[in-house]
Amino acid sequence: MQPTPQRLLATTATSTFESLALLLAEPALTPPAGPGAADALDAGAVGARVAFAGTARGAPAGGALAVAVSAGVAAALAENMLGVGAAGADERRDAVGEFANVVCGHVLSEAGGPEAVFRLAAPVSGDAGAEVGGGAAAGPGAWRAWLDVEGGAACVTLEAPAALFDAEGRAP
Amino acid sequence: MAFNVLIVDDSAVMRAMIARVVRLSGLPIAAIHEAGDGAAGLAAAREHWVDLVLLDVNMPVMDGEEMLRRLRAAPETADVPVVVVSTEGSEARRHALEALGALFIRKPFKPEGLRDVIVRAAGVTPDSPPHAAHAAAAPGDDGDLDF
Numbered sequence: 001m002q003p004t005p006q007r008l009l010a011t012t013a014t015s016t017f018e019s020l021a022l023l024l025a026e027p028a029l030t031p032p033a034g035p036g037a038a039d040a041l042d043a044g045a046v047g048a049r050v051a052f053a054g055t056a057r058g059a060p061a062g063g064a065l066a067v068a069v070s071a072g073v074a075a076a077l078a079e080n081m082l083g084v085g086a087a088g089a090d091e092r093r094d095a096v097g098e099f100a101n102v103v104c105g106h107v108l109s110e111a112g113g114p115e116a117v118f119r120l121a122a123p124v125s126g127d128a129g130a131e132v133g134g135g136a137a138a139g140p141g142a143w144r145a146w147l148d149v150e151g152g153a154a155c156v157t158l159e160a161p162a163a164l165f166d167a168e169g170r171a172p
Numbered sequence: 173m174a175f176n177v178l179i180v181d182d183s184a185v186m187r188a189m190i191a192r193v194v195r196l197s198g199l200p201i202a203a204i205h206e207a208g209d210g211a212a213g214l215a216a217a218r219e220h221w222v223d224l225v226l227l228d229v230n231m232p233v234m235d236g237e238e239m240l241r242r243l244r245a246a247p248e249t250a251d252v253p254v255v256v257v258s259t260e261g262s263e264a265r266r267h268a269l270e271a272l273g274a275l276f277i278r279k280p281f282k283p284e285g286l287r288d289v290i291v292r293a294a295g296v297t298p299d300s301p302p303h304a305a306h307a308a309a310a311p312g313d314d315g316d317l318d319f
Binding site for chain 1: 182183184185186188189192230231232258259260261262263264265279280281282
């Protein structure tokens, strides 16, 4: 079965949590309701956003991938990646930014195919507010996946031209 | 004789993660230098003797592909082994990097996968000296390291 955009986001984020930081994750059975990801996460949530530009199947394809994770997930990401007992705030933001970077690269190569060429901007990370990972709700041209992760929750949102996917919303 | 390694990545957490794998690789390590972008990486490569470069692609100021081209263009760094550690999924860009003599491993990597490609790029077994067999690192042969 080919992945829908939401399934692609969920499976990519799940495998990245596991391989980058040995964290177990799975798609949330009951995604939180609300206008934005930040509203459903705790006060210490961390977000990151990676903008991209490029071409896929001959058409321009620019957009962004945003990640928002609860405070416990940000801490676990940084601490497992670094192998330390207590990561600081800068390390947590950096770890979430790198997580977003890896997820974005894999989602784009999966959706756009091996011939697609994208350039990813450096991740912008900070509190999970509107400007980074927890902004507007998914809508036209945006897809979102929620995950339950050890220590909390995570939300991944892709903003991209619909042409990146086929007519049924699947990555070709 | 021990290796001097240069890690170039805009993420401090990723640099630390790679440095951990390098230290656990079994290779004798003299020093690990770090830089946060390609321009700083070039400066570090000119300032220090470097036996191996581990290089990200998407970075601010100067990306990894440009840094790799400049390394190859300078006689003193033209032959230094380079491993690209990146999320890059484009075959065209990957082939361009491999044409410049770099090996490639995709993020997220498994520690043993990165260790293996580091050993291959350095062209040595953990007990032999650096620069022993740089030519043995065949561009385009990634040893099934895609995850």
